[in-house]
Amino acid sequence: VKMCADLSRTQRNLLVCERSSFLDEKNRVSSQVEQLRFNYKVSVLLPECGSAPSHLESILNSFSSFYLIKKLPLYELLDKDFLQSAVYQACTVCVCVCVCSGHLVFSLDKDTFETLGLEGRPSRSNRTSSRYGISYGSDSGLLQALTSRLKLQMDFLISHHPAAWSTPPCGRVTPTTSWSGSAPWTPPSAGEPRYRSRALRGHDRESLFFCVYSENSSSDFLSTLTCLEPEATVSRAVSVSACGLLLPQDLQHLVEELRCHLQQAQTNSWASVTVHGFTDSPVSWDDDERDVLTGGHDLYNLLMFPDHTYRLHLAAGAQNTCPP
Amino acid sequence: MFCDLFLYRVSSLQKMRAGTEEAESSGYQRVVLKNASPHHYLKVRLVLEDESARVSAVDLKTFITSCLRSLFGEVGAALNVDVLKYDEETLTALLRVPSRGLVKLWSSLTLQGFYQNRACAFRVLQVSPFLLALTGNSRDLQLD
Numbered sequence: 001v002k003m004c005a006d007l008s009r010t011q012r013n014l015l016v017c018e019r020s021s022f023l024d025e026k027n028r029v030s031s032q033v034e035q036l037r038f039n040y041k042v043s044v045l046l047p048e049c050g051s052a053p054s055h056l057e058s059i060l061n062s063f064s065s066f067y068l069i070k071k072l073p074l075y076e077l078l079d080k081d082f083l084q085s086a087v088y089q090a091c092t093v094c095v096c097v098c099v100c101s102g103h104l105v106f107s108l109d110k111d112t113f114e115t116l117g118l119e120g121r122p123s124r125s126n127r128t129s130s131r132y133g134i135s136y137g138s139d140s141g142l143l144q145a146l147t148s149r150l151k152l153q154m155d156f157l158i159s160h161h162p163a164a165w166s167t168p169p170c171g172r173v174t175p176t177t178s179w180s181g182s183a184p185w186t187p188p189s190a191g192e193p194r195y196r197s198r199a200l201r202g203h204d205r206e207s208l209f210f211c212v213y214s215e216n217s218s219s220d221f222l223s224t225l226t227c228l229e230p231e232a233t234v235s236r237a238v239s240v241s242a243c244g245l246l247l248p249q250d251l252q253h254l255v256e257e258l259r260c261h262l263q264q265a266q267t268n269s270w271a272s273v274t275v276h277g278f279t280d281s282p283v284s285w286d287d288d289e290r291d292v293l294t295g296g297h298d299l300y301n302l303l304m305f306p307d308h309t310y311r312l313h314l315a316a317g318a319q320n321t322c323p324p
Numbered sequence: 325m326f327c328d329l330f331l332y333r334v335s336s337l338q339k340m341r342a343g344t345e346e347a348e349s350s351g352y353q354r355v356v357l358k359n360a361s362p363h364h365y366l367k368v369r370l371v372l373e374d375e376s377a378r379v380s381a382v383d384l385k386t387f388i389t390s391c392l393r394s395l396f397g398e399v400g401a402a403l404n405v406d407v408l409k410y411d412e413e414t415l416t417a418l419l420r421v422p423s424r425g426l427v428k429l430w431s432s433l434t435l436q437g438f439y440q441n442r443a444c445a446f447r448v449l450q451v452s453p454f455l456l457a458l459t460g461n462s463r464d465l466q467l468d
Contacts, residue, residue, distance in 0.1 A: 008424035012359055013453045020352040027352065040462035068467050157467075222385050223406035225420065243465060276460035299457055315454045 016314040022259065023308045029255065032312060033275075034248045036298060041276040042251060043241040044258065047234040048269045056240065059257050063175045066245040069156045075146040077156070078104075104142070112152075116145045157245045175244030251275060255302065262306045273302045361453035364426040365408075367461075368433060370415040373443040381410040384417055387439060391432040391446075400428055408455075416449070418458060426451070 020027045044056065108116070118141065146152060251273075258271045277298035303311040370379060370387075379387075385407050392400035403425040409418040421429045433446035450458050 007427045010359070010364060010423045010426050010453070013361060015357040015360060015454070017355045017357065018353065024352055040465065041460035043459065222381055222410075223408055223420070224404060225406055225408060241460075243460075274456060274459070276457070276462065278462040280462065299454070299460070301456060315452075315457065 014316040016312075016316075018312040018314075019309070020312075021307075021309045022304075027310075029302065029310065029312060030252055032300065032314065033251050033255065036275065036277050036300065037248060038278045038281040039246040039248070039251065039275050040278045041241055041243045041274075042246055042254065043239065043272075043274045044254070045237060045239045045272040045274075046261075046269070047237045048267060049238045049265075050236055052238045052240065053261050055257060056261070059254055060175075060240065060242050062253075063242060063244070063250045064159060064247050066175075067158045069158060071153045072156050073146075074152040074154060075143055078143050078146070112150065115150045117149065118142060118145055159245055159247055175242045175246060246275075255304070259304060259308070262304060265306070268306065270306075271304045273304070275300055275302075359423075361423060363420050364423050364451060364453050365455045365458055366419045366421065366426075366430070366448060367450040367458045368417055368419060369447045369449055370417070370439070371445045371447055372415070372439060377440075377442070378412065379415055379439075380412065381407055381417075384410060384415075387436075388419070388429075388433070391436040392428065395432045395435060396428055400432060403428060405429055418455075420455075423453065 018028065018032075022029065046053075046056075255273060258273065262269065262271055298316060300312060300314040303313075370384065372379070385405070388405055388407075389401050392403055392405070396403075404422060405425075406420040407417055408420050410416070419429070430448060430451070433448065436444065436446060438444060450461055452458060
């Protein structure tokens with residue numbers, strides 16, 4: 001009798017590895033960057049870099065500001081002027097609703113879904129939550145449902161200023177940047193932090209994991225994380241990250257600038273860019289459904305080398321579709 | 325807190341150091357790995373009733389092993405759980421566990437209600453097969 005589930009099974013996960021060159025016309029870096037629309041955090045790591053390149057700071061500071069609208073009734077979002085002036089031209093995201101290419105995408109629990117009484121379809125990932133997409137403008141009865149049956153209110157992040165409409169307070173936010181390594185940030189302990197690259201386990205023949213962390217290795221009792229060969233020690237590194245609602249075009253710009261930096265640096269170094277998507281956004285790669293409740297961590301890492309080659313690793317959560 | 329911890333997959337560290345030696349990589353290659361991760365990573369926070377109590381990294385590891393033992397016996401206690409990172413101030417830890425032990429570890433932590441006879445709870449903040457995923461969490465975004 002099979003009473004219990006197999007405890008050793010884990011949820012499905014995907015890792016897509018791409019390698020190519022920026023000079024190759026088939027390279028898909030820019031299209032991949034475009035396809036993850038709702039980005040929360042970008043981290044840049046530059047090894048063997050004594051101080052942060054000055055233009056890197058200015059690029060991060062030039063990231064577009066975004067706006068926070070608190071407790072916005074959802075029906076006001078559907079106001080025609082507001083849609084025209086702000087929403088259609090912007091990236092809008094909140095925990096369970098987002099706007100992509102003219103569609104409102106909801107991720108709702110069963111009760112809210114039934115109260116709204118609109119057409120939708122059950123989520124693939126979680127039978128207790130339902131998700132549906134509605135094109136505003138179609139005769140869906142959405143506006144009526146949101147004004148009469150259920151007055152949903154949410155906090156929204158929006159990338160364009162809603163000029164035509166400003167009833168609730170709308171706060172302008174700039175992405176926050178933080179530095180670590182030997183850049184403007186001062187390490188808490190005396191002396192320059194040393195970073196070690198450690199090769200970890202790989203899955204396929206050629207691939208290796210490696211991680212970079214400061215030298216405060218744990219004892220064997222705490223951790224059995226061991227180093228695989230080959231291993232390299234990096235004497236210094238600069239790490240910077242920015243958080244907020246980050247637009248794909250800003251990230252594209254950052255990637256381009258880092259490529260230029262690698263060309264100019266005249267070293268055999270590399271640069272790494274890691275981008276995290278919003279955990280609770282209802283869409284994943286290319287506006288496909290994502291699993292909101294089961295740890296949908298969408299992220300990608302781009303490793304760039306001075307000879308224009310790159311490695312791109314894209315990760316997707318349990319029920320998410322494969323990155324395109 | 326975990327900002328100095330990164331994880332990447334690269335083709336080869338040596339090739340990476342040489343940088344330019346890969347002339348053949350101008351072609352386009354794409355590989356999709358499904359369920360290939362040998363480990364899962366958890367970011368957990370221990371919430372104690374007595375907020376002033378100090379828990380060292382060694383205490384935490386011992387406690388996690390006892391949680392596993394109480395639910396799954398010696399087989400559970402033998403599970404190889406690594407504390408990769410631990411912050412004593414916030415009682416937040418980054419754990420690594422072989423993928424086949426994830427459910428056992430997660431359930432042991434969730435069902436544990438007492439630490440040294442005082443009420444406690446483990447909050448599982450993030451779980452991912454990719455360590456890099458734990459370096460960012462949009463739920464931590466503070467905009468006020």
